[in-house]
Amino acid sequence: MKKNYSKTENVSNLVVDCQYFTTNFIPLEGIVNIEKDGTSFTVYMCTEGEFTLVFDGVSYNYHKGDTVLIPAAIIQYQLTGSAAVLEIYIK
Numbered sequence: 001m002k003k004n005y006s007k008t009e010n011v012s013n014l015v016v017d018c019q020y021f022t023t024n025f026i027p028l029e030g031i032v033n034i035e036k037d038g039t040s041f042t043v044y045m046c047t048e049g050e051f052t053l054v055f056d057g058v059s060y061n062y063h064k065g066d067t068v069l070i071p072a073a074i075i076q077y078q079l080t081g082s083a084a085v086l087e088i089y090i091k
Contacts, residue, residue, distance in 0.1 A: 012087055024087040032079045036089075042070040043088040044079075051081030 005025060006013040010032045012024035026032065028051055036042060044053070050063045053070075055077040062068055062083075070077070079085070 015086075017091075021088055021090055026079070026085040026087055028079055028081055028083045028085055030080065034077050034079060036070075036072070036075045038072050038075045040090040041072050043086075044068050044070070045086040045088070047084045047086060049081065049083035051079050051083040051085060054078040054080065 003015060005015045007025065007027050009027050009029045012026055014022070015025050016023040028049070044051075044062070045067045046062045046064055048064055050061065053060045053062065053068065055074060060068070064083075
């Protein structure tokens with residue numbers, strides 16, 4: 001069964017929200033500033049294109065097929081690029 005969900009650019013679009021985890025889809029085209037509350041790690045999976053994660057003045061590049069784990073202690077960072085990104089975390 002195919003799941004329908006929003007695909008608004010540069011926004012975390014809800015795909016799955018259950019008691020175990022939340023998955024969002026981010027159609028990234030440009031810059032997204034992220035601010036988390038520090039209660040959960042966040043995983044980003046690049047499914048198309050490429051993006052850069054900028055934290056504390058340092059840039060990290062990711063391409064299609066890459067996965068990155070952001071610890072809960074990192075609460076402010078930026079995603080830039082042109083990519084389809086899955087965002088997974090625990091509520």
